[in-house]
Amino acid sequence: MGFKRTIFLTFIITVCFLSLFNAEDQPLLCSQCKCVTLNDSSLEVTCSSDVTSTIFSPSNKSNTSTISKLTVRNNNFNNMTNHFPFENLTILDLTGNKIVHIADNIFKKLQKLEILILSYNNIEILQPNSFEGEYEAGDFYPLRSLRTILLDHNNLHSLNSDLFEHTEHVEQLSLSHNPLKMIDTHTAIAITNLVFLKNLDLSFTQISTLPSSFLHTPRNIEILNLSGNNFTEVPQELKEAHSLKTLLFNGNPMEKLTRANGFPKIPTLRILHLCQMPKLVSIGPGSLANLTNIEELFIAGNPLLTRIDDAAIATADNSGTYDIWPSIRKIFLNDNQLSYINRSLLARWDSLADLDLLNNPWTCECENQWMVETLLPIYLKIDQESAKKMKCAAPIEMSSFTFEELYNKSYQMRCLDYYGARPERDAALLVGMLAGLLTGIPIVLFCMYSYKRHWFGLFDDSPAAFSRQFYTKTNSVYEY
Incomplete structure (x- = not known):
């Protein structure tokens, strides 16, 4: 019994010693914040209470080298003047801390920082030295590892033309939900200086135009978000994009998309979003024809959209003899007011990998017979659950039928009277x-x-x- 008691006491003492050692080894922030050990033995620290004094306390500098991810919320930073001491930090999230002003070079020690998030604050002005790093031979005080800057949901009206002179390797920039209203010369210069930029978010910035040659210099932009703005026509400056693959154009107040105000030639574009457009009524012939390599088309949630012309996407070949369609793999037409679509809208419906046609008032008459006979079997293979929900909305005598029921009955829908008589x-x-x-x-x-x-x-x-x-x-x- 004495021997077992000795072993037990030794175990307890060892556990207490290790606990004490680990407690002393952990950063001071872990006493106030949630700390999680990651696979590489670094710490992810999340603070949701006021830790301002702790972060910048001299006593906190010990053991901060283990922190790689730091999230701080609900602090009243207001004027940020202290230098962040976390030299091995890769992600710094300062969302929602009422930041108004950022002093010079407060991030300069964060030379491993890859993502800086300053969303949901009250920032109105940013100076170039706010992002200044440490001296480095052959470079201009860079934050050399920084690749993502999120400045969404602030009060920025313009950007200093030299704002990103210390962060020229940034690949992702978000200015979403800032009251820019227009991209002035200074803002345009600041953005175009980011020559490695790949992802630019200008959504909900109240802009209605793009400056000339705006997309010419940043040759690597692949994703551009222009959603929620005041565009009444497609900006022709998009033709200057060199590498654009994804364009989000949701929520803009266009009424009719035509060949005249439609998309210019963007041969690199693969994905297009035209969703939640509150005034869009029709998509006319040739309006999407210049997007010759489009693969995914999202036209969904447009409450007034009643018509997509059967020649909206196709374009004539060089001789003008044959029509050419892009190889679309995904098309989403759900939650509109469409009653008809023509089979010639796409060349190969059977090559689709994804399809959504739900929540449209489809008319069950002979012009849509092909949807029952040809399209429904394809839809059933892609998404059986959704396909079975396809219903007739008109004429009223057909409103109780699903497309699947009509298909199983080999039902031949009648043609409506030429003058619309019923x-x-x-x-x-x-x-x-x-x-x-x-x-x-x-x-x-x-x-x-x-x-x-x-x-x-x-x-x-x-x-x-x-x-x-x-x-x-x-x-x-x-x-x-």
Whole structure:
């Protein structure tokens, strides 16, 4: 028993010693924040309370080398003037800390920093030295590892033209939800100086145009987000993009997309989003024809969109003899007001890898017969659950049918009257007219016969009938 007790006490002492050692080895921030050890033995620290004094405390400098990811929320930083001490930090997230001003070179020691997030603050002005790094021979005080800067949801109206002179290797920049209203010369210079930029987010910045040659200098932009702005036509400056693969153009107030105001030639574009556009009514012929290599097309959630022309995507070949379609692999047309689509919208529906047609008021008549016979089997292979939800919305007599039911019955839908007449809806009226006619004819014939026979004295216009209007039969008291 004594030996077992000795082993037990030794174990307890060892555990306590190791715990004490680890506690002393951990950064001071871990006493106030959540610390998680990552696979590379570094720490991910998340602070959701006020830790301002702890972060910049001299006593916190010990053991900070183990922190690689730091997230700080709900602090009232306001004016940031202290230098961050975490030299091995790769991700710094300062979202939602009421930051107004960032002093010079406060990030200079963060030479391993790859992602800097300053979202949801109150920043109105940023100076170039805010992102200044340490001296390095052959470079201009760079933050040499920084690749992503997120400045969304602030109060920026313009950018200093030299803002990114210390961060020229940035590949992703977000200015979303800032009241830019226009991309002025200084802002344009600041952005175009990022020659390695690949992902640019200008969504919800209230802009309606792009400056000339704006996309010419940053030759590597692959993703451009222009959603939620005030564009009433597609900016023709997009033709200057050299590497653009994905364009998000959602939520802009365009009414009609035509060949004249449609997309310029962007041979590199693969993915296009035209969703949640509140005023979009139609997509006309040739409006998307210049996107010759488009592979994924998202046209969804447009509450007024009733028509996509069957020649919207196709373009004529050099001789003008044949139409050419891009090799689209994904097309999403859900949640619009479409009642018809033509089979010639795409060349090969059977080559689709993804498709969504739900929540449109499809008309079940002969022009959409191909959707039941040809498209539905393809849709069932791609997404059986969604395909089975395809329903008829018109005519009213067909509204209880799904496309699958019509397909299983080999149902041949009738063609509507050329002028839009709907005789099946006039059945009650026709029956009423027939009943009235059958009832009225005998009455008319009876009245005509009564007139000829002078029944009831109502139709007798003879002299005798006229006299009888004034003379009546003598009272019987004077009769003999």
